[in-house]
Amino acid sequence: MASQSVPRLLVELAPHSVQLAVINAAGRLEGFKECALEAAAVTTVLAEIAPGLATANAQVLLVPASGFVLRSSAEEAASMRTTKSLLARAESAPHGLGSPLSVVAFDATNGSRVDTVGASPWVVTGAATEQVDAAKAQLASLGFSAANVRLALPVRIGAVVTALQDMPESTRVLVWQVGETDAQLACVSAAGCEAAGLAAIGFTQIFEAVQAGLGLKFRAAAAKLFFNNDYDFSETAGPVAERLAAVLRPAITALGCAPTALHVAGLPAGQAWLAKAVASALELAPLAPDMAAFCAQRGLGGSAVAATLPVSALGVLFQASSTGGGEQAWQPGWLDVNAPVSVAPAPASAPVAPKPVAPVIKAPAPVVAPAPAKPAPVPVMASAAAAAPKAAPVIMKPVPASAAAAPVAPKPMTAAPIMKPVAPTPKPAPLPAPAPVAVVAPVVPAAPVPILFLPDDPVVEAAPEPEIIQVAPKKKPVALFAAIAAVVVLGGAGAFFMTKGKSASPEVVAAVPQLSAEELRLREEENARMLVEEMKSPRSFRNERYSFEVSDRGLLRKMVGVGNKTIIDEFGWLELQGMFTGTAKTFYAGAMGDTDYKPAINKTVRDGKVVFEITGVHSRFSVETLVTCLPSSLKIETVFKPINMDDPRGPISGVYTVKMNRASLSLGQKAVVAPGSVTYSTQSGPAVIKFNGDAWGQAGEEGKETLMASSSFVVFYFSGGPEAKEGKLVIELTLP
Incomplete structure (x- = not known):
């Protein structure tokens, strides 16, 4: 050299x-x-x-x-x-x-x-x-x-x-x-x-x-x-x-x-x-x-x-072994965001015609053929691509299942969305006002599997598509829902998220008639617009106050507050911990990291709020988590359901953990535990974890599940044993 x-x-x-x-x-x-x-x-x-x-x-x-x-x-x-x-x-x-x-x-x-x-x-x-x-x-x-x-x-x-x-x-x-x-x-x-x-x-x-x-x-x-x-x-x-x-x-x-x-x-x-x-x-x-x-x-x-x-x-x-001078092979320099545009940028900006999408947009009457249903959010299920063939026939009957499941080639990014011609556009006159909500009938999703988003995953590559298929003006709502249907088809699977497959509660049904047809339409248009935007990042959320990610196991992580400082490393890690009978020695009994734990993650929009619906099934337990992204806080509702908590070695408990980021905490701080809350002093301000205090308390509080707080961990224990019952933890998290 x-x-x-x-x-x-x-x-x-x-x-x-x-x-x-x-x-x-x-x-x-x-x-x-x-x-x-x-x-x-x-x-x-x-x-x-x-x-x-x-x-x-x-x-x-x-x-x-x-x-x-x-x-x-x-x-x-x-x-x-x-x-x-x-x-x-x-x-x-x-x-x-x-x-x-x-x-x-x-x-x-x-x-x-x-x-x-x-x-x-x-x-x-x-x-x-x-x-x-x-x-x-x-x-x-x-x-x-x-x-x-x-x-x-x-x-x-x-x-x-x-x-x-x-x-x-x-x-x-x-x-x-x-x-x-x-x-x-x-x-x-x-x-x-x-x-x-x-x-x-x-x-x-x-x-x-x-x-x-x-x-x-x-x-x-x-x-x-x-x-x-x-x-x-x-x-x-x-x-x-x-x-x-x-x-x-x-x-x-x-x-x-x-x-x-x-x-x-x-x-x-x-x-x-x-x-x-x-x-x-x-x-x-x-x-x-x-x-x-x-x-x-x-x-x-x-x-x-x-x-x-x-x-x-x-x-x-x-x-x-390199000479150290200049940019050499396999040692690239940083791309400069302010670099001048190439003299001949045509190849980079030439639009790629996604032929598989065309039949979806042209689908006429079959879109509104189903009978009107109760208004509900229309989420895109972030599940494995294998679920796509089942979703396509429900959303767009003219689209063959194979076409719906085919990966769509990613498009070059452009400075502004390009209005894509939609012809013919179905006339809106015959549509009843609430009918667009019924575009997608409830579908039983495929068995949940661990989700791993990779650059070449068709679920991800299709995400930019809604930017190119523009939402029609208010006078033509059909084009909007055709675009959303395209997102569902390209995303791999679409379904309403309904707890245990049941229909909307009586309270929700009773509230619907209080809204006019125009208000319903506007609400659904706004939810749909938000959903298209949010599905560009199906496993993360960011607003002016905070941001976080959802791991492939359904764990919230990298929870960042104002100032781009990570306050919480992990939120919601769940494992089973046993204690040998007659001793204080613990043993491992399972966790959400096990291979037989099957998570499913769905990001959607409800009443103008971004929501993550996370479920997981283990041979010993199941868990359902609903994360609602509020303007200045997060509401996290978790239901723990024991399946097989009987172990000959000793009693088993479900351990739900919140791990603070040590570097963000104030020097020498201690967790402040009060009825219904735990507060940490961070360098950016207080981080407050409020929980349902009627069900949770410190060790020794009669009739309550136990929580413990250390200098950087909060642990909630779902009681176990052969007679273990379903437990619910409701948390409102406010980051500094």
Whole structure:
């Protein structure tokens, strides 16, 4: 490799570890070491491998706590190649990250910059700018001022591509980059990145798997043991890995690739046992290249080059073997949102005609053929794409099931919606005023399955469609509901959400006649308009006061208040905890993270409010949660239903947990528990959890279920045992 004039300090910053490498002025590797993400540990390592070397202007590879990645379809590769169109595609992806985003893009075959002319596939990856800024501040606190930060994933993919050059052509490596709460996946061959997507399987899920495998009461204890290099996981590695593999398998299927090996990025070398165990559970081989040969292939020499270098160092070694000047292959720079538009932007802005949609809009009378029904919200069920064929015949009889289920190619993003001609438009005269509400008859949804939104999922790709099919003026409501019907068909499944399949309550039915036909129509138009807008992000919500995400297991997470500060990490984690009879020792009895737990998540609009309807069924329990997004607070109603809480080892309880973000809490604060509320003092103001105090109280309160509050956790215990009954928890959460 080419020499350089000054030494370089290379850093890979992961959620729980730091890798450091020193390249001397001759371009040789003089030192490499990994340590915990602590200032004292970093200082010690630097003194050992780079005494006297200035830490300013370090080159940093960032593994974000939460990020996204997607690979273009053939149509996107041909039509979206300008900076603005790539950024727009990143913004429209179903990642649930807050805006603005920090994004990079690169050619999927050779890692170069995406040319504005051509049709080669590309990959876009990134993180919230807030996360990148926080990482820079963290680096500064570690002594790395003015660091040059890049994303680690492209470099890691390039390193794997390089390592595969001397391996059989059929080798496919699943790159699993582990973040804090989720992960980015890429299927890589010697020819480049063949597929990419997301999965809800980060360190949080790893800690949960370790907690379950060891039967620990608290996840924090599991995290400490996981990073303890002296702890022997040989007996529990298999069960822990199987829990994680159960989440990875459907994600791999969704990628559409067949990997033969696994490479885990962002995992400390001391925890390499997990990568081997998960690879075994997936029936894959762990990626194990000859590290000395890899360095030689890249032209990297030096006293620190050795076959004993860990596989986790691939990314840093790949970057170390680069000259360090300019933008190189697999090391893309950040996309500039203010970059000028390409001189010839026609390919990026050319509209793509979604032929499968046309029959939906042209559907005439069958849309209003069903008898009038009680007004109700018309949600789009965010379920697996396999449910789509059943939904299509109910909504639009002229549309064949196969057409309804076919994925729709994503469209280039444009600055303003384009009015799409609708011809012929059915005349509104014959329509009774409330009839549009009956466009969709109640449908029994398919059996709920874990939902995993990936960039190439047709449910997600169809989300921008409502922006192009415009809602008609008030005098022509039919076009509006044709557009909503199109969303339902493209979304995969549509159904009214009715508790236990029953019709509306008598109170609701009695209230309907109080509204005029015009008021009903206006209300339904507004609900429908909101629904179209909200389904652009089917698993998250944001308003001026707060934001949050819903995980694929139905867990609320990343609850952010004013000032973009995360106040609550997780809300509503549910597991079963038992206690051995006659002892104080606990045992694990099941959780919403188990493979037999089947969640279903539906985002809809009711009376102008965004609502998440979340259900889950486990072999031992079921849970129903209704989350109503109010202007300045959240109402969260949870019903816990025991199914099989009898265990010979001892009594079992349902444990419902709220985990505060420690970094957001005021120094030395303590939870303030009062009848019907728990309050935490945060740096942004008080966070208040109000609950139904008539049913819940502190330990010892007669006739009430028990809650406990610690410095950063609130735990609600649903009583168990053979005679356990249904329990209800009603919470109103106000974030600062």
